[in-house]
Amino acid sequence: MQRRQMRLLFFALPLIAMVIHRAAPAGSAAAPAPVDLLVRGGTVVTMDGARRVIDDGAVAVKGGKIVAVGTRAEVERRFAAREVIDATGRVVMPGLINGHTHVPMTLFRGLADDLDLNEWLTKYIFPAEAKNVTEEFVRAGTRLGLAEMIRGGTTTYCDMYYFEDAIADETARAGMRGVLGETVIDFPVADNKTHEEAMAYVERFVAKWKNNKLITPAIAPHAPYTVSEAHLRNIREFSRRTGATVVIHVAETRKEVDDITRDHGASPFAYLARIGFLTDKMIAAHGVFANEEEIAAIKRAGVGVVHNPQSNMKLASGVAPVPQYLKADVSLGLGTDGAASNNDLSMWEEMDTAAKLHKLTSGDPKVVTALEALEMATVRGARALHLDGVTGSLETGKRADLIVVDMDDLSQLPLYNVYSHLVYATKAADVRTVVVEGRVLMRDRRLLTLDEESIKREARAWRERVARSLAPAGPAGAAAEAGAKRPPARKTPRRKNRRG
Numbered sequence: 001m002q003r004r005q006m007r008l009l010f011f012a013l014p015l016i017a018m019v020i021h022r023a024a025p026a027g028s029a030a031a032p033a034p035v036d037l038l039v040r041g042g043t044v045v046t047m048d049g050a051r052r053v054i055d056d057g058a059v060a061v062k063g064g065k066i067v068a069v070g071t072r073a074e075v076e077r078r079f080a081a082r083e084v085i086d087a088t089g090r091v092v093m094p095g096l097i098n099g100h101t102h103v104p105m106t107l108f109r110g111l112a113d114d115l116d117l118n119e120w121l122t123k124y125i126f127p128a129e130a131k132n133v134t135e136e137f138v139r140a141g142t143r144l145g146l147a148e149m150i151r152g153g154t155t156t157y158c159d160m161y162y163f164e165d166a167i168a169d170e171t172a173r174a175g176m177r178g179v180l181g182e183t184v185i186d187f188p189v190a191d192n193k194t195h196e197e198a199m200a201y202v203e204r205f206v207a208k209w210k211n212n213k214l215i216t217p218a219i220a221p222h223a224p225y226t227v228s229e230a231h232l233r234n235i236r237e238f239s240r241r242t243g244a245t246v247v248i249h250v251a252e253t254r255k256e257v258d259d260i261t262r263d264h265g266a267s268p269f270a271y272l273a274r275i276g277f278l279t280d281k282m283i284a285a286h287g288v289f290a291n292e293e294e295i296a297a298i299k300r301a302g303v304g305v306v307h308n309p310q311s312n313m314k315l316a317s318g319v320a321p322v323p324q325y326l327k328a329d330v331s332l333g334l335g336t337d338g339a340a341s342n343n344d345l346s347m348w349e350e351m352d353t354a355a356k357l358h359k360l361t362s363g364d365p366k367v368v369t370a371l372e373a374l375e376m377a378t379v380r381g382a383r384a385l386h387l388d389g390v391t392g393s394l395e396t397g398k399r400a401d402l403i404v405v406d407m408d409d410l411s412q413l414p415l416y417n418v419y420s421h422l423v424y425a426t427k428a429a430d431v432r433t434v435v436v437e438g439r440v441l442m443r444d445r446r447l448l449t450l451d452e453e454s455i456k457r458e459a460r461a462w463r464e465r466v467a468r469s470l471a472p473a474g475p476a477g478a479a480a481e482a483g484a485k486r487p488p489a490r491k492t493p494r495r496k497n498r499r500g
């Protein structure tokens with residue numbers, strides 16, 4: 001009996017193999033292929049090339065990558081997952097991209113508002129930074145900012161600050177994607193005291209993180225008015241040699257334009273173009289002042305520009321020529337800037353503001369449509385950060401960075417147009433679930449990689465330390481001062497232009 005069974009199996013095996021082999025490519029008869037995660041049901045807003053919106057759609061994820069986007073029926077026929085997220089009645093869309101932050105500055109949120117730039121900086125932000133910015137501060141502020149961003153549906157952010165290696169560490173632990181730039185500036189700061197020290201730091205930093213899936217290490221010269229031409233040339237060479245992304249503030253205020261014109265005989269973008277600084281590795285925050293010729297040069301060079309409407313409004317910096325950037329098809333992203341000048345990290349508010357601000361200032365309600373604002377926060381924002389092959393849309397082959405958004409708040413009903421609702425009626429609190437690189441970072445509004453309660457406790461404790469450090473002389477103020485690092489003597493006068 002045994003031998004007969006064996007013989008039967010012997011003949012049957014090739015037959016079974018043949019059937020499987022023939023069935024598999026056809027797809028329909030085969031068992032669904034295993035994937036890690038299936039997000040199914042709901043309206044899938046893909047932001048792909050055709051801007052497909054799929055009702056009752058699904059997204060399949062394997063190994064951190066999107067392997068299918070389509071109707072639920074079609075995707076479920078082909079794939080079965082270990083983990084399923086039901087998005088019925090909700091929107092599934094690419095995670096938002098915050099193109100400009102100084103994430104630890106969340107700990108300075110609301111420290112001082114409604115002041116002119118110079119007073120705000122010299123009386124509050126610089127002293128607060130000089131007395132408080134340590135690696136410990138940076139880590140606590142980063143965790144707070146990451147938690148806020150994840151809760152608001154941001155899956156990628158671009159940062160510029162000090163101790164960026166610690167920021168990268170916290171970001172990778174939390175599972176978020178980041179283009180993270182270590183600040184290089186021509187005066188001593190918390191982590192590096194000279195240009196050479198800063199360049200050595202960046203060399204180590206870029207080498208350490210360059211193969212990380214989530215982190216794009218970058219070099220961040222603060223601005224053309226705080227970094228000399230010789231140092232900018234060094235930085236350009238460093239980027240050329242290592243391929244590192246360059247993050248910089250450019251043309252943020254009228255004063256910057258006047259000062260650069262006086263010192264270099266050209267406006268900020270024209271000056272940077274002249275020294276070969278405009279490249280397809282560069283991300284320029286603000287770009288409030290750029291003429292037609294400069295916009296053409298930005299487009300030609302492949303520079304990413306990040307618009308920060310709320311920060312520009314709060315500090316009365318000016319209005320970036322966003323309709324002109326869009327017309328020229330510049331890679332234009334959207335950012336919140338640091339929480340000290342915004343005062344939150346909500347990309348929903350930033351989209352809403354971007355769509356409205358330019359209508360007001362141009363007198364044309366047709367400029368910066370809801371869809372264009374959403375593009376700036378997703379697919380166009382990814383291009384601005386030079387991550388367009390990686391994230392920014394829901395397409396097969398891209399990394400799985402997606403969010404599930406509730407659509408049944410009173411302020412979202414009824415629903416006629418999904419783009420309109422996402423830009424004009426949706427808030428950070430409507431984000432329900434967040435996935436980055438295929439990993440669920442928030443599920444049903446509960447953070448899975450960060451401890452919200454301990455982050456809140458730390459933020460409140462830092463509030464006491466920062467407030468004490470700024471207290472006028474007296475027993476409490478003196479005690480706080482004694483424990484704090486003295487600011488470098490040159491700091492305040494040389495930094496009078498700087499803002500977070």
Ligand SMILES: [Zn+2]
Nearest residue numbers: 285337338500
């Ligand atoms: Zn900034």
